[in-house]
Amino acid sequence: MLxxxxxxxVAIALTVAPVVMMLGRAPxxxxxxxxxxxxxxxxxxxxxxxxxxxGTVISYEMxxxxxxxxxxxxxxAANAWVLVIIGLISAIVMPFARKSVEQEIRTSRIALxxxxxxxxxxxxxxxxxxxxxFNIFVxxxxxxxxxxxxxxxxxxxRAILSSYQYLIMGTxxxxxxxxxxxxxxxxxxxxxxGDLASRLPEVSDTRTIRAAFGFIAVGISLKLALxxxxxxxxxxxxxxxxxxxxxxxxxxTKVAIYVLLRFxxxxxxxxxxxxxxxxxxxxxxxxxxxxxVPSLVAVFQxxxxxxLAYSSVAQVGYxxxxxxxxxxxxxxxxxxxxxxxxITKAALxxxxxxxxxxxxxxSLSQLAGAGQRMPWTMGAFVVAGLSLIGVPLTAxxxxxxxxxxxxxxxxxxPIAAFLLGTSLLAALYVWKVVEVAxxxxxxxxxxxxxxxxxxxLLPTLLLTASTIVFGVFGSFTVAYARTxxxxxxxxxx
Amino acid sequence: MITLPMLVALAGxxxxxxxxxxxALRDGLTxxxxxxxxxxxxxxxxxxxxxxxxxxxxxxFFPGLGITFEIEPLGMVFxxxxxxxWIITALYAIGYMRGxxxxxxxxxxxxxxxxxxxxxxxxxxxxxxxxxxxxEILTLSTYPxxxxxxxxxxxxxxxxxxxxxxxxxxxxMLMAVLVTWWLAGTLDFTPGGIMAGxxxxxxxxxxxxxxxxxxxxxxLMPFHRWLPAAMVAPTPVSALLxxxxxxxxxxFTVLKVTVYLFGLDYLGELVTSTLMLYVAAFTMLxxxxxxxxxxxxxxxxxxxxVSQLSYIVIGAMLVNSVAALGGSMHIVMHAFGKxxxxxxxxxxxxxxxxxxxxxMDGLARRMPFTYAAFxxxxxxxxxxxxxxxxxSKWHLMMGAFEAGYGVIVVAFMASTLLNIGYLIxxxxxxxxxxxxxxxxxxxxxxxxxxVLPLTLTALGCxxxxxxxxxxxxxxxxxxxxxxxx
Numbered sequence: 001m002l003x004x005x006x007x008x009x010v011a012i013a014l015t016v017a018p019v020v021m022m023l024g025r026a027p028x029x030x031x032x033x034x035x036x037x038x039x040x041x042x043x044x045x046x047x048x049x050x051x052x053x054x055g056t057v058i059s060y061e062m063x064x065x066x067x068x069x070x071x072x073x074x075x076x077a078a079n080a081w082v083l084v085i086i087g088l089i090s091a092i093v094m095p096f097a098r099k100s101v102e103q104e105i106r107t108s109r110i111a112l113x114x115x116x117x118x119x120x121x122x123x124x125x126x127x128x129x130x131x132x133x134f135n136i137f138v139x140x141x142x143x144x145x146x147x148x149x150x151x152x153x154x155x156x157x158r159a160i161l162s163s164y165q166y167l168i169m170g171t172x173x174x175x176x177x178x179x180x181x182x183x184x185x186x187x188x189x190x191x192x193x194g195d196l197a198s199r200l201p202e203v204s205d206t207r208t209i210r211a212a213f214g215f216i217a218v219g220i221s222l223k224l225a226l227x228x229x230x231x232x233x234x235x236x237x238x239x240x241x242x243x244x245x246x247x248x249x250x251x252x253t254k255v256a257i258y259v260l261l262r263f264x265x266x267x268x269x270x271x272x273x274x275x276x277x278x279x280x281x282x283x284x285x286x287x288x289x290x291x292x293v294p295s296l297v298a299v300f301q302x303x304x305x306x307x308l309a310y311s312s313v314a315q316v317g318y319x320x321x322x323x324x325x326x327x328x329x330x331x332x333x334x335x336x337x338x339x340x341x342x343i344t345k346a347a348l349x350x351x352x353x354x355x356x357x358x359x360x361x362x363s364l365s366q367l368a369g370a371g372q373r374m375p376w377t378m379g380a381f382v383v384a385g386l387s388l389i390g391v392p393l394t395a396x397x398x399x400x401x402x403x404x405x406x407x408x409x410x411x412x413x414p415i416a417a418f419l420l421g422t423s424l425l426a427a428l429y430v431w432k433v434v435e436v437a438x439x440x441x442x443x444x445x446x447x448x449x450x451x452x453x454x455x456x457l458l459p460t461l462l463l464t465a466s467t468i469v470f471g472v473f474g475s476f477t478v479a480y481a482r483t484x485x486x487x488x489x490x491x492x493x
Numbered sequence: 494m495i496t497l498p499m500l501v502a503l504a505g506x507x508x509x510x511x512x513x514x515x516x517a518l519r520d521g522l523t524x525x526x527x528x529x530x531x532x533x534x535x536x537x538x539x540x541x542x543x544x545x546x547x548x549x550x551x552x553x554f555f556p557g558l559g560i561t562f563e564i565e566p567l568g569m570v571f572x573x574x575x576x577x578x579w580i581i582t583a584l585y586a587i588g589y590m591r592g593x594x595x596x597x598x599x600x601x602x603x604x605x606x607x608x609x610x611x612x613x614x615x616x617x618x619x620x621x622x623x624x625x626x627x628x629e630i631l632t633l634s635t636y637p638x639x640x641x642x643x644x645x646x647x648x649x650x651x652x653x654x655x656x657x658x659x660x661x662x663x664x665x666m667l668m669a670v671l672v673t674w675w676l677a678g679t680l681d682f683t684p685g686g687i688m689a690g691x692x693x694x695x696x697x698x699x700x701x702x703x704x705x706x707x708x709x710x711x712x713l714m715p716f717h718r719w720l721p722a723a724m725v726a727p728t729p730v731s732a733l734l735x736x737x738x739x740x741x742x743x744x745f746t747v748l749k750v751t752v753y754l755f756g757l758d759y760l761g762e763l764v765t766s767t768l769m770l771y772v773a774a775f776t777m778l779x780x781x782x783x784x785x786x787x788x789x790x791x792x793x794x795x796x797x798x799v800s801q802l803s804y805i806v807i808g809a810m811l812v813n814s815v816a817a818l819g820g821s822m823h824i825v826m827h828a829f830g831k832x833x834x835x836x837x838x839x840x841x842x843x844x845x846x847x848x849x850x851x852x853m854d855g856l857a858r859r860m861p862f863t864y865a866a867f868x869x870x871x872x873x874x875x876x877x878x879x880x881x882x883x884x885s886k887w888h889l890m891m892g893a894f895e896a897g898y899g900v901i902v903v904a905f906m907a908s909t910l911l912n913i914g915y916l917i918x919x920x921x922x923x924x925x926x927x928x929x930x931x932x933x934x935x936x937x938x939x940x941x942x943x944v945l946p947l948t949l950t951a952l953g954c955x956x957x958x959x960x961x962x963x964x965x966x967x968x969x970x971x972x973x974x975x976x977x978x
Contacts, residue, residue: 391633392626401555401671408675416671420664427659435652439643474554 002047006060006073009044009083009129012037013122020115027102027110034114035094038121042087049080055483059131068192072131077487081335081480082128082258085342089250090121093346096459097243100353104155104241113153117247120146124255133181133191133267136259137174140223143255144170147248151240162235169222169232176219183212184267196267204272213277216263224256226320227290230313237309242353245305249312250346254338257319261331264323265488274326283324288418290317295425304355304362304433308348311388311429314422315341321415322403328485330406333399335488336481340387340395340470347384347463351377354452354460364436371438373449376457378437380464385430387467390423395467398474495549495562495617498533498576501526502610506603513599520587523602527580530609534572541569542967548619558680560626563619565682566970567752567821571745572616574828575738579609581946585836586729588942592843595727601641605733607634612738615745621670621680621754624746625662628710631742632658635734639726650725657719658709666707669700673754682749684971686756697755698765704750705769710743711806712799713769714776720799724791728839731791736798736831741824744805748821751809752971761812770810774904777803781911788849790838793915794831800908801827801874807901808889814972816892821968822961823885826873829953830882833870834916836947837863840939850919857923859936862944864923866951871916873954875909881957884965 016037023030052058052075062071075083105113123143127136148170152163185191187208188199203209218229225233233253237245264273273279291314298310315337322334352362354377359366371378387394400423407416451457470477505526512519540547541564553559564572586605590598611634614627632655640651674680677691688697709716723735734740751760760766777800784796801823808820840863847853857864869880876886886905893901938944957964 386633392622392629404667404671405675408671417664417668420668423663424660427663431655435640435648438637439640439648439651441643472552472554475556478555 010126013118017115017118024111030111030114038090038094042091045083045087049084052080068190068195073129074131077484079128081484086251092459093246099455100242116146116149131193137178140174150244154239154241156239159239162239166232166236173219173222176215180212180215220260224253234309238306246346246349250342280324280326287317287321298429302364325406325410332481332485333402333406335484337399340399344387350460351381354456367437368440369442374451380460383464389426394471498530498613501530501533506606509603524583527583531576534576560623561619562617566967568616575612582733585946588940604637615742638730639723647725650722653722654719661709665703669703682753689759694762698763701765708746711747712802717799721795724795732832732835737828773803773806784915811892811896819888826881826885830870830873833950837867840943843939854926855928860938866947868920869951875912879958880954884961
């Protein structure tokens with residue numbers, strides 16, 4: 001049984017999804033089943049995580065077909081990390097989802113909604129776990145199609161338009177990815193990532209391979225919302241149902257970043273990517289702009305959900321910046337931020353979900369007085385907000401500290417100064433919200449507004465507390481991120 | 494045992510919040526927490542006086558870097574000062590908040606406890622990282638106190654406050670901390686400093702500037718505006734936090750950094766120590782000149798604080814032990830003087846709702862205790878015997894002589910004259926002039942809970958004149974550099 005864990009990791013969500021879809025008349029049951037599936041998936045992810053934490057690599061042959069002919073799933077410290085992020089977030093978001101989804105989604109569609117959620121979940125897991133390039137494309141499409149459906153179910157009519165926007169951009173991205181993978185296949189005759197890695201050096205000095213690298217890099221950059229390819233993200237996050245925003249913000253872009261890392265480090269190799277093609281010099285300016293511009297835009301937003309969406313684009317910039325230092329420390333900081341930002345941003349969007357549940361929306365004017373009416377929710381928002389800024393003893397600080405060290409190590413002093421400056425921008429946009437919630441009197445005081453129900457509040461508080469826990473005991477995540485970085489730099493999965 | 498004072502503050506926080514609905518109980522608990530905290534700090538005093546350095550490593554954050562506490566004389570004095578004056582301020586705050594009819598008392602007292610918790614954390618920090626963490630908590634926890642009234646003016650002031658303090662600390666101090674860690678490989682506070690032999694003086698010079706401007710709470714110009722902006726807060730906040738805990742945390746950090754990170758010998762090699770000396774001297778005089786022009790009493794006191802803080806920075810930048818000792822003593826002396834002055838300003842506000850000096854003519858006859866205390870506090874800040882302030886200024890002057898900076902000696906003298914120029918007129922107007930309009934009929938002293946604290950701190954100013962010797966002996970311990978084994 002235990003040797004089949006890699007298959008189970010994807011299979012649970014994938015097989016439960018159609019069952020859930022058939023439970024259209026029993027929305028509660030569909031929720032319960034989805035929750036169970038998510039928890040089981042988390043358990044599997046944790047089991048895998050424990051096994052690879054010391055640096056071992058698990059290789060699993062799908063259906064017993066030997067790689068490189070069959071499809072191989074392989075788990076090392078790097079992707080086990082991402083699997084845990086996906087598992088953790090979906091497991092925590094499900095208890096939160098029950099009431100939130102009942103309010104935001106029409107009852108007749110709830111089963112469909114959860115079914116799509118499971119598919120999106122399975123897609124993301126599949127992308128992360130598989131060692132087959134074509135498989136990555138397929139799972140990208142599974143998760144993307146399911147995500148379009150999830151976003152379109154938002155009860156704001158603009159949700160449909162933003163879903164369409166995402167569909168166009170996402171399809172362009174995955175098509176580019178497919179073209180790149182096709183080129184690789186033409187040149188090497190293989191799709192297995194490890195096999196690709198060993199065959200590429202012979203042909204790497206060709207225009208086709210360089211073009212393949214370009215297509216893949218641009219395609220994935222679209223999916224991970226690298227500035228200026230981020231245009232789909234703010235609308236999608238703003239108009240999607242609350243729980244979808246929580247889930248996607250914490251996982252979708254992270255998975256894409258992981259895939260980028262996998263291609264850059266494992267398939268093409270450090271030499272080819274950073275020395276021959278000088279990728280760092282392409283990534284760094286984009287990362288710097290990607291931090292600065294969306295942060296500035298975020299400062300001027302009046303819808304808090306959109307504000308945080310722009311902040312997400314900026315945070316992707318931080319992760320890309322770490323990669324662009326082309327050093328073990330920088331890579332480690334980026335991997336660290338995958339997790340730290342996932343819990344931070346998920347906690348923030350959950351707090352917004354609580355606010356939406358009670359207030360009906362989260363434009364700044366609606367938030368006036370929320371600090372007094374919903375003290376726990378706003379408390380969670382403040383704490384998670386501090387983590388987003390990167391205040392000491394929060395998860396965000398652990399990342400920032402290492403990112404700054406990486407900048408100093410690589411000799412980029414101005415970048416270090418720039419990073420400190422931009423965390424002030426983060427302080428500015430978080431504080432804007434806090435000030436309104438605590439120190440502005442509501443225009444029409446509504447005494448009926450109470451604290452969010454426990455079902456919403458508890459997961460929010462749990463995740464918020466974890467931003468403190470992983471901030472205080474940062475040495476655990478740091479040590480693990482170091483192993484994961486070593487696994488990526490080390491070569492074949 | 495080291496963390497006991499901080500645990501007391503946290504327990505107090507919980508109790509204050511839990512008893513929020515019962516005003517009398519909550520206020521009683523606030524005072525009790527302050528008293529318990531003072532006792533908890535006091536029990537550590539004998540050990541530190543005997544040369545012991547109690548140390549506790551709470552947990553490790555990254556390898557080699559963690560939250561660590563170590564109590565040395567300067568931190569001991571700062572913690573005693575902050576927690577001791579908190580007892581008096583807690584009493585005063587009860588009288589003031591009721592007298593001035595402020596709202597949200599529970600939030601107010603609760604954040605006060607958090608502020609004192611973090612001030613103690615700063616005092617006991619064993620490395621620069623720990624200090625930085627508590628420095629930021631102090632900034633964040635005092636924000637709600639500054640914005641307390643919730644009016645547009647209060648929010649504006651609080652924005653300036655948070656913006657400048659958070660901005661300088663993140664942009665400059667965090668940078669300096671990080672680079673120090675990167676270059677020196679440690680952030681532990683070590684007698685004699687950690688920089689010598691590890692950090693190139695050229696880099697050290699830049700680091701010094703980053704540190705001194707990064708410690709925004711020391712209010713060096715041009716990053717001093719947050720302090721006047723913070724005056725929108727209720728007066729107990731201005732009194733304890735913006736005359737004692739917060740601003741003294743700033744100059745305390747300056748002293749810690751110069752004595753324990755740079756080391757006085759290494760500091761003397763840096764070109765920028767002279768530069769920063771002149772920046773501090775400029776701040777001292779310029780802030781005094783601005784203070785003279787302020788009609789709002791609290792604003793005048795705020796600029797006076799900006800000026801007095803620079804005395805302490807000068808003490809550190811003169812790079813000799815006499816001046817450093819003078820600077821450390823001034824932390825205590827100025828604290829007692831300035832808190833008395835703020836208490837008086839608050840008492841006048843509670844009794845009369847007046848905030849402008851020009852409206853306060855002839856009040857002394859109605860409020861004799863308040864004005865007597867104001868006079869004593871003013872003399873202490875100016876530095877006239879028989880009040881404590883004279884000793885710290887004496888040491889600072891001696892230090893300037895010893896360092897051979899005649900200009901600084903002259904600057905100190907000029908500043909003393911300016912001090913007289915802005916602190917004595919309010920007393921004179923109150924005592925000698927006749928009220929302009931409407932008279933002072935119906936005005937009485939503020940409630941007992943306001944008048945008693947200010948009398949106590951005024952007496953404290955007197956007592957410090959005689960207690961300077963043991964204080965200097967205790968503080969002298971921080972300048973002892975252990976022989977290198």
